[in-house]
Amino acid sequence: MISGGGAEAAAEVAADLAASRLVPGAPGRAPGATPFGARLRAAMDDHGPLCVGIDPHDALLAAWGLPSTVAGLERFAATCVEAFAGRVACVKPQSAFFERFGSAGVAVLERTLADLREAGTLSLLDAKRGDIGSTMAAYAQAYLGEDSPLRADAVTLSPFLGYESLRPALDQAAATGRGVFVLALTSNPEGASVQHAMLDRRSVAGRVVDGVTADNAGARPLGSVGMVVGATVGTAVQELALDLAAANAPLLAPGVGAQGGTAESLRAVFGEALGNVLASSSREVLGAGPDVAALAAAARDTADRLAGDLRG
Numbered sequence: 128m129i130s131g132g133g134a135e136a137a138a139e140v141a142a143d144l145a146a147s148r149l150v151p152g153a154p155g156r157a158p159g160a161t162p163f164g165a166r167l168r169a170a171m172d173d174h175g176p177l178c179v180g181i182d183p184h185d186a187l188l189a190a191w192g193l194p195s196t197v198a199g200l201e202r203f204a205a206t207c208v209e210a211f212a213g214r215v216a217c218v219k220p221q222s223a224f225f226e227r228f229g230s231a232g233v234a235v236l237e238r239t240l241a242d243l244r245e246a247g248t249l250s251l252l253d254a255k256r257g258d259i260g261s262t263m264a265a266y267a268q269a270y271l272g273e274d275s276p277l278r279a280d281a282v283t284l285s286p287f288l289g290y291e292s293l294r295p296a297l298d299q300a301a302a303t304g305r306g307v308f309v310l311a312l313t314s315n316p317e318g319a320s321v322q323h324a325m326l327d328r329r330s331v332a333g334r335v336v337d338g339v340t341a342d343n344a345g346a347r348p349l350g351s352v353g354m355v356v357g358a359t360v361g362t363a364v365q366e367l368a369l370d371l372a373a374a375n376a377p378l379l380a381p382g383v384g385a386q387g388g389t390a391e392s393l394r395a396v397f398g399e400a401l402g403n404v405l406a407s408s409s410r411e412v413l414g415a416g417p418d419v420a421a422l423a424a425a426a427r428d429t430a431d432r433l434a435g436d437l438r439g
């Protein structure tokens with residue numbers, strides 16, 4: 128509440144901020160009952176280790192007989208929710224494909240996240256946000272705040288302004304029972320030029336792993352601070368001496384399907400950490416659309432195959 132003027136008003140604003148009343152979902156609100164890591168573990172046990180992406184590429188919209196418009200986007204996303212909700216562990220809308228339509232596209236993203244919530248399916252918003260800490264706090268409110276229209280169960284974050292710059296989001300996620308996935312080794316070939324770089328004999332990716340490991344210490348059955356490690360990174364985990372199993376982290380593995388990742392490559396990349404892998408696939412599954420039953424079957428087949436192939 129803001130009233131009065133001068134020093135009195137400033138004091139009120141400061142008090143309101145301290146009490147987290149001015150900003151929806153600011154840290155300090157009641158934490159969710161069950162942490163994200165535990166909710167994800169249960170969802171993976173129930174449905175298998177697959178996260179399906181909602182990536183409405185122009186080519187897919189056309190293949191589904193939809194226009195590249197907000198109406199096409201809306202139909203595409205609603206079809207995905209109908210096909211995937213309740214059938215896979217997690218659904219990952221790719222924010223870029225919604226943002227490209229401006230505010231109307233972001234409104235579709237809000238509804239998609241709300242529909243997933245309503246259906247009881249975990250959402251992971253792929254937004255790859257990262258900024259200086261004070262701005263990071265605003266991203267945290269946007270994606271992890273209790274009352275934010277764009278809230279998801281988890282969000283992807285970029286640590287390349289320094290792992291600790293993500294602290295406001297890490298705190299917000301912990302306070303609201305949500306999760307984050309921090310980029311460590313991305314699936315694109317260009318990522319290695321930054322992520323493999325050595326600083327004082329520790330790679331950039333290794334420093335991310337160190338931060339995540341510390342933040343997940345003691346969390347059971349799984350931490351809520353995840354990492355992104357592509358299914359396509361080959362031998363990088365071994366070459367950089369990354370102990371992914373010790374990180375106690377959900378490991379989002381994009382690159383399965385269209386980028387060439389397979390169950391075999393997942394086994395080679397993740398070794399002992401395989402049990403914490405959440406494989407991510409977008410185009411390969413979405414190619415089965417627009418028929419809802421065919422999409423659902425493609426997602427279930429992929430999830431079942433991965434569950435069998437990745438079992439210890």
Ligand SMILES: O=c1ccn([C@@H]2O[C@H](COP(=O)(O)O)[C@@H](O)[C@H]2O)c(=O)[nH]1
Nearest residue numbers: 221313314315357381385386408409410
């Ligand atoms: O390292 C990364 C991080 C994120 N992604 C995202 O995952 C999907 C992949 O889509 P496919 O169609 O299965 O290739 C997409 O949204 C990327 O932005 C990634 O690929 N690699």
